[in-house]
Amino acid sequence: MKKVLLVTASLIALAAVTPASAADLAARPYTKAPPMVAAVYDWTGFYIGVNGGWGSSRSSWNSVAPxxxxxxGSHDADGGTVGGQIGxxxxxxxxVFGLEAQGNWADFKGSNNSLLFPGxxxxxxTEAFGLFTGQIGYAWNTTLLYFKGGAAVTSDKHRINSAATGAxxxxxxDDTNWGGTVGVGLEWAFAPGWSAGVEYDHLFMQDRTVNFTSPAGALVASDRINQDVDLVTVRLNYKFGGPVVARY
Known part of the structure; x- marks a missing residue:
């Protein structure tokens, strides 16, 4: 009888211990969660885009010998512009560093009455212009602030008309004029590959002597013309390549 009671007590104790032991064996060890990965925009790559805006070309005329x-006097030639860029x-x-070529059609027109030749x-x-520039900037993820500088070229026409009749x-x-340019821009990447921005540029064009001929072909005037140009444009670019990189 004592042996039966001892066996029974042993079985009861074993039954009480076994579930706890099974639970301990099934417990999973703690593992540390992996670090979070942040997606950061990468400005590296080729891009192509369009731009449009407003410009003002200031010209000063000085009659020269013979x-x-x-x-x-001087006048501002104002108007709109539209074009494209690749870089x-x-x-x-x-x-962020870059190289860019930009070409625009323009319609900057202006005039003034001659102070030296009344009547x-x-x-x-200005019918067109081009910019060939280098860029340096700093990016805060999808926002880029940059400065640019390089060469500029304009295509201009000059006329002398009668004040009385307009003839x-x-x-x-047609005058092609070379000079330099400096500018600043702010650009925002709003979707994978796509960015939009606004840019200001100032063009320092070289002084040059322009000869004027009558409709009959006779040389009737020569002027030393000084020109500079201010531009404000809105830009839309598409960049080829992956839009983001993963950084820890």
Whole structure:
């Protein structure tokens, strides 16, 4: 009888211990959660885009020998512009470097009455311009602030008209003028590959002597013309390549 009671007690004790032991064996060890990964925009890659906005070209005319020498005054040639750009950027840390070529059609027109030759109106029109620049900027993820500088070229036309009738008195050949440019821009990447921005540029164009001929072909005037241009454009770019990189 005692042996039966001892066996029974042993079985009861074993039954009480077994579930707890099974639970201990099934418990999973604690593992640390992996670190979070942040998606950061990468500005590296080729891009192409369009732009449009407003520009103002300021021209100062000075008559030179062999004609009467003196200042004829200045005027602003204002109007709209539309064009495109293509470039490449590469990013190192937060710094972004780039090269870009931009070409625009323009319609900047203006005039003033000549201070030296009463009765005549001097007119200027900028029909196109191009920019070839390097860039340096700093990116805060999808926001990029950059500065640019390089070479600029404009395509201009100059006319002298009668103040009384508006008839053409003399014109120049189409004038291609080279100079330099500096600018600043702010760009925001709003979708994978896509970015939009606003940019300001100032063009320092070289002084040059422009000869004017009458409709009959006779040389009737020569002016030393000084020109600079201010531009404000809105830009839309598409960048080729992966839009983000993973960083811990």
């Amino acid at each position: 004609f009467l020498v003196g200042g004829e 490449y950027r590469w990013q190192s840390g937060g710094w 005549f109106v001097n007119t200027s029109k 053409l008195f003399a014109s120049s050949n």
